Each structure stands twice: as C-alpha cells, then as structure tokens.
Amino acid sequence: MTTAEKDHPQTGPFLGVIFGASGDLAKRKLMPAIFNLSRDGLLDSSFAILGVSRKEMTDEAFRKKIIADMEELAPGELTESMKEKLIPHFFYMSGDVTQAETYERLKARMSEINQQCGTGGNAFFYLATAPTLFSPVIHALGNEGLIAETSDYWRRVVIEKPFGHDLGSAQQLNADIQRELGEDQIYRIDHYLGKETVQNIAVLRFANGMFQPFWSNLYIDHVQVTVAETLGVEGRGGYYEHAGALRDMIPNHILQLLSLIAMEMPLSFGADDMRNEQVKVLRAIRPLEGEDVTRNVIRGQYGPGTIDEKKLAAYRDEENVNPESLTETYVAMRLAIDNQRWAGVPFYLRTGKRLAERVTEIVVEFKKPPFTPFRETTVESLEPNQLIIRIQPDEGISLRFVTKVPGTLLELDEVDMEFRYADYFGRAPATGYDRLLYDCIRGEATLFRRADMVEAGWRAIAGIQAEWEVNPESLTDYSSGSWGPAEADALLSRDGRQWRVYV
Ligand SMILES: NC(=O)c1ccc[n+]([C@@H]2O[C@H](COP(=O)([O-])OP(=O)(O)OC[C@H]3O[C@@H](n4cnc5c(N)ncnc54)[C@H](OP(=O)(O)O)[C@@H]3O)[C@@H](O)[C@H]2O)c1
Numbered sequence: 357m358t359t360a361e362k363d364h365p366q367t368g369p370f371l372g373v374i375f376g377a378s379g380d381l382a383k384r385k386l387m388p389a390i391f392n393l394s395r396d397g398l399l400d401s402s403f404a405i406l407g408v409s410r411k412e413m414t415d416e417a418f419r420k421k422i423i424a425d426m427e428e429l430a431p432g433e434l435t436e437s438m439k440e441k442l443i444p445h446f447f448y449m450s451g452d453v454t455q456a457e458t459y460e461r462l463k464a465r466m467s468e469i470n471q472q473c474g475t476g477g478n479a480f481f482y483l484a485t486a487p488t489l490f491s492p493v494i495h496a497l498g499n500e501g502l503i504a505e506t507s508d509y510w511r512r513v514v515i516e517k518p519f520g521h522d523l524g525s526a527q528q529l530n531a532d533i534q535r536e537l538g539e540d541q542i543y544r545i546d547h548y549l550g551k552e553t554v555q556n557i558a559v560l561r562f563a564n565g566m567f568q569p570f571w572s573n574l575y576i577d578h579v580q581v582t583v584a585e586t587l588g589v590e591g592r593g594g595y596y597e598h599a600g601a602l603r604d605m606i607p608n609h610i611l612q613l614l615s616l617i618a619m620e621m622p623l624s625f626g627a628d629d630m631r632n633e634q635v636k637v638l639r640a641i642r643p644l645e646g647e648d649v650t651r652n653v654i655r656g657q658y659g660p661g662t663i664d665e666k667k668l669a670a671y672r673d674e675e676n677v678n679p680e681s682l683t684e685t686y687v688a689m690r691l692a693i694d695n696q697r698w699a700g701v702p703f704y705l706r707t708g709k710r711l712a713e714r715v716t717e718i719v720v721e722f723k724k725p726p727f728t729p730f731r732e733t734t735v736e737s738l739e740p741n742q743l744i745i746r747i748q749p750d751e752g753i754s755l756r757f758v759t760k761v762p763g764t765l766l767e768l769d770e771v772d773m774e775f776r777y778a779d780y781f782g783r784a785p786a787t788g789y790d791r792l793l794y795d796c797i798r799g800e801a802t803l804f805r806r807a808d809m810v811e812a813g814w815r816a817i818a819g820i821q822a823e824w825e826v827n828p829e830s831l832t833d834y835s836s837g838s839w840g841p842a843e844a845d846a847l848l849s850r851d852g853r854q855w856r857v858y859v
Pocket of ligand 1 (some may be wrong): 379380384451483486488516609
C-alpha cells in the first residue's frame with residue numbers, strides 16, 4: 357500500500373465525461389491530473405474517462421493523443437506499466453454539444469461504458485468548453501435525464517471560470533444552472549483553491565494558537581496580495597481583450613485568497629462551515645464607487661520593455677489586440693473590510709502581466725511596536741514584522757523579524773525565518789487540479805466556490821466595473837519587466853506604506 361493509499365481513501369467507481377476533451381485545458385491540466393491521481397493510487401480501478409468534442413477521433417486515436425500529450429508535457433514520467441494500466445480507461449465520442457442528438461448518443465455511450473467498466477452509474481461532467489456553452493450543456497444534460505441522481509449513484513457538474521463577466525451575468529448563470537442542478541451537485545472550480553499553500557492559510561491561522569490573538573486590527577497594520585506574472589497574453593489576446601486583469605483575477609482568485617486571510621474561524625473545515633465564513637467576509641468588503649474608484653484603484657497596461665534581456669512588445673502590438681485597446685493588464689487596489697476585526701486595516705491587492713517576476717504572495721504586515729527601548733539604535737528605520745505566505749513559485753511561509761547583529765555594539769537588523777514546502781516534504785505540492793478532481797469525485801465541496809461566493813466576488817468589484825465603463829480612459833502605462841505603474845506605488849506611499857520589494 358502506498359503512503360497516499362494509507363492517508364487518503366480511493367475515489368470509488370466513477371465515469372468522468374469531459375466536454376472539450378480535445379482542448380488546451382484537458383491536455384494541460386485535466387489529463388495530467390488523472391494520471392497523477394492514478395500514480396498516487398487514489399483512483400478506484402472501476403473508473404473511466406469519456407472525452408467529448410466535435411473533432412472526429414476513435415477511442416484508439418484519443419488514447420494515442422493522450423500518451424503523446426503526456427510525453428510532451430512530462431517527458432519520461434509515463435512508464436510502460438502506467439500506460440498499460442491506465443489507457444484502457446479512456447474513451448472518446450465525437451459530438452457537437454449544441455446538438456440534441458449528441459446527448460442521446462452520450463446517454464447510450466455512458467451506459468455502455470458503465471457496463472464495461474463497472475462505474476456504478478456515478479458520473480461527473482466537466483465543462484472544459486467556452487463559458488457560453490455552460491448553460492445550454494447543463495440544460496441539455498437535464499433534458500436527457502443525465503444529471504438526475506438516484507439513491508444508487510451521484511451526478512455532478514464541474515464548471516471552469518469565468519462564472520459570468522459581472523454580477524448580473526453571474527446571477528443569471530447561477531439561476532440557469534440551479535434550475536437543473538442542486539447546489540450540492542455544482543462544483544465551480546478555482547484552481548487556486550486546490551493549491552496546498554492556499555489550503556494552508558486556513559491551517560496556519562486556525563491550527564496554530566500563536567497566530568490567533570494577533571490576527572486583527574489590534575496588531576495587523578495592513579495586508580498585501582500580489583499575483584504577478586512575467587508572461588504577457590501569449591496568443592490569447594482575443595480572449596483577454598474582453599477580460600482584462602480586473603475580471604480575470606480579482607473576483608475569483610484574489611478575493612478567494614483574501615477571504616481565507618480575513619474570514620472568521622469556521623465551525624469545521626466542512627464545505628458549508630468554511631464557505632459560510634468566506635462569503636460573510638466577502639460581503640463585508642466596502643464597495644467602491646465613483647470618486648472612490650479613482651482614488652483607490654489603479655489600472656495599467658503594459659508597454660514595451662525587457663525581461664531577462666528579451667525585448668518585448670507592448671500589449672497593443674500583441675496578436676488579436678486592438679491597437680487602441682483600453683483593456684487593463686494590471687490592476688492594484690485598496691480595499692476595506694467593514695467588520696470589527698478588520699476596521700481600519702487596508703487590504704492592498706495587485707495583479708498584472710509582464711511584471712518583473714512571477715510571484716503570488718500574501719504579506720501580512722504587523723504594526724510597529726508602540727514603544728521600544730532601543731533609542732540609540734537604528735530601530736526607527738527598521739521594517740515592521742511581516743508574515744509572508746508564498747503561494748507560487750517555491751511555496752512556503754516566512755516570518756520577518758528584528759534581531760541583534762552579533763558584535764559588541766547594539767546593532768539591529770531584520771532576518772527571515774523560512775519554511776519551504778520542498779525542504780520539509782521532499783516533493784513539490786500538488787497542482788490544484790489533482791486535488792480538486794479528487795475532491796469532486798469524493799463529493800467534498802469545501803474547495804469549490806458556492807453560488808453566493810461567486811456573486812459576492814462580483815458585487816465587490818461592481819462599482820469599479822461601472823466606473824471604468826463610463827471612464828475607460830483611466831489607464832496608465834507601465835513598461836514590460838517593471839513592477840507596474842508608478843501610481844500603484846503612490847497608492848501605498850500616500851498611506852506611508854510600500855509594496856514588498858523583490859530583489
Ligand atoms: N486552458 C486553460 O488553462 C484554462 C484555464 C482556466 C480556465 N479555462 C476555461 O476552460 C474552458 C476551456 O478552455 P480551453 O483553453 O481548453 O479552450 P480550447 O482549447 O479552445 O478548447 C475548447 C474545447 O471545446 C470543444 N468544443 C468547442 N465547441 C464545441 C461544441 N460545440 N461541441 C463540442 N465541443 C466543443 C473544442 O473541441 P472541438 O473544436 O473539437 O469541438 C475543444 O476541445 C474555457 O471556459 C476557459 O475559459 C481554461
């Protein structure tokens with residue numbers, strides 16, 4: 357028995373239907389996640405994956421494609437014995453999901469595979485397709501009776517972001533899918549929540565007595581969340597033109613991180629208890645409107661620049677991008693949370709493309725001590741204590757504090773106490789998709805977003821979206837390879853603070 361088998365039970369029998377099986381998400385994330393779960397001994401032997409997309413392919417051709425993709429993505433990892441064991445579990449059906457006849461054939465194919473592989477009728481449907489297809493596909497699955505559960509088997513649907521493009525469309529999407537499915541059958545995936553370090557935020561806060569007394573406006577000065585990418589739009593200009601940094605990152609990934617940092621202690625780590633607390637704090641975010649948006653939100657777009665000595669083009673010169681585009685590739689903001697714990701503590705969030713470094717980090721900065729006896733030293737210039745939670749890359753946690761420099765003089769300096777996942781646990785933390793697929797198959801919804809969380813995320817940025825609609829020119833430039841617009845630095849410096857500096 358492997359360690360994984362001892363620590364985690366296997367999934368139980370299931371059939372996973374992946375719509376969009378010939379696409380990028382299936383290739384880069386979903387299939388590798390299935391392989392990882394199998395390698396770790398977490399999949400029941402009675403499982404099957406049925407890929408669906410319009411491309412004509414036989415089962416055989418689909419299996420060959422999966423092997424070729426795996427060999428391209430993780431050369432040498434797929435052993436002959438893994439291939440032999442796994443590949444017969446994969447099936448394919450070509451079909452257009454906008455056509456009713458596809459679902460009749462799907463029903464027949466599912467029942468055939470169920471007989472052949474003993475999947476027990478349990479099935480999830482993964483919608484790795486364009487968001488415009490979410491509602492029609494779920495509706496068609498409902499019409500064909502494919503998502504009705506019985507006491508013998510479960511049926512679930514997994515949806516990828518984006519869940520709408522604003523509050524209204526998210527409410528509409530939720531209403532549409534809730535007409536066909538119970539909330540407990542809907543798994544809205546946010547792969548950030550599958551990351552070990554993200555889950556560890558709750559563990560750090562609630563399993564360690566030492567942090568609890570400090571976790572409030574009494575001791576915390578402010579919180580920073582940085583999600584910085586060095587990549588540009590990488591050929592996805594067409595998609596990004598309609599998304600932009602605000603929509604793409606804030607209401608989902610970044611507000612999820614914020615909710616874990618700021619939530620009250622849940623009664624348990626169960627799905628309802630956790631999500632009830634997360635949604636409460638999201639609802640407490642003070643909405644920004646009109647003038648407040650101009651004062652508290654910075655919107656930028658990358659111009660030309662250099663990263664690693666490579667010359668890079670401006671966003672407006674990217675493929676499929678309007679040369680006069682007003683889409684933002686960077687956003688920074690200052691949010692307030694209106695509750696007793698966080699009153700007076702600003703939360704500064706920033707995310708952008710083509711920045712100087714790829715890093716996702718949360719910095720919790722503590723207040724300086726109100727009095728210190730070290731008057732003759734340089735204590736005034738010392739930085740305050742910081743707890744830094746690094747989500748990627750090089751996942752870990754570090755604590756910055758002041759110490760005495762060895763020597764006869766009383767000299768003080770800041771040091772970092774570091775914990776790195778890789779040092780302690782010997783292997784890189786799992787990517788989000790492994791964990792999330794596993795949880796979905798086991799019916800564990802804690803790490804998936806509930807309808808009210810999605811809507812609370814959109815509600816928090818609704819005023820910003822409205823203001824930018826009337827005032828789309830409020831965009832500043834930054835050079836590729838920099839840390840974003842100077843205005844974002846000013847957002848903090850005017851409060852006497854600064855973004856964490858990366859060297
Ligand atoms: N790629 C990522 O890393 C990523 C990350 C986060 C979220 N997402 C989300 O995941 C979803 C899929 O993204 P993707 O990047 O995989 O897109 P993609 O590469 O364009 O793949 C789309 C898939 O949908 C299939 N498809 C399109 N129309 C269809 C129809 N009428 N009937 C049946 N199949 C159809 C396509 O296959 P055929 O053309 O053969 O039909 C293809 O397999 C999107 O909602 C995206 O926003 C993707």
